[in-house]
Amino acid sequence: MGSADPWSNATYFWVVICKNTKAHKGENVMFGHKIPLAETDAFEALPVTGPLLVKCDGCGEDYIYEPSEVLRLEMEAPEHFTTHPRFN
Numbered sequence: 279m280g281s282a283d284p285w286s287n288a289t290y291f292w293v294v295i296c297k298n299t300k301a302h303k304g305e306n307v308m309f310g311h312k313i314p315l316a317e318t319d320a321f322e323a324l325p326v327t328g329p330l331l332v333k334c335d336g337c338g339e340d341y342i343y344e345p346s347e348v349l350r351l352e353m354e355a356p357e358h359f360t361t362h363p364r365f366n
Contacts, residue, residue, distance in 0.1 A: 290318045292365065293351045294332055294343045301337035311336050314356055315348065316365030324348055330364045 295310035296302055302311035313334055316325075326345055333340045335356075 288320065288352050289355055290320055290350055290352050291355075292316045292318050292324065293349050293353075294347055295349075296334045296336065296339070297341045298334060298337045298339045301334075301339070305336075312351060312353070314353070314359060315362040317355070317361070318350060320350075326364050330362070332362065 292315040293312045294315065296313055299310065305311050311334065313332055313336075315330075315332065324345055326348070329342050329344055330348075331340055331342055
């Protein structure tokens with residue numbers, strides 16, 4: 279077994295789950311299509327306080343999300359990722 283710490287390179291993102299479940303039904307049914315919004319860390323507080331409009335990178339639909347719908351998720355950085363304007 280290697281000595282590399284699997285937790286040392288964790289990358290976290292703020293994400294929302296696309297509301298267009300019909301378009302993403304072939305994907306992970308239990309957890310939905312995740313739309314990355316911004317890179318974060320394990321401790322940063324959510325930097326948005328009001329509703330935000332998000333365009334899905336998969337189906338192209340726009341939906342409004344409340345801050346309570348934004349989740350922190352450990353994941354690899356998506357290819358061609360652009361930070362959502364509300365997180366700049």
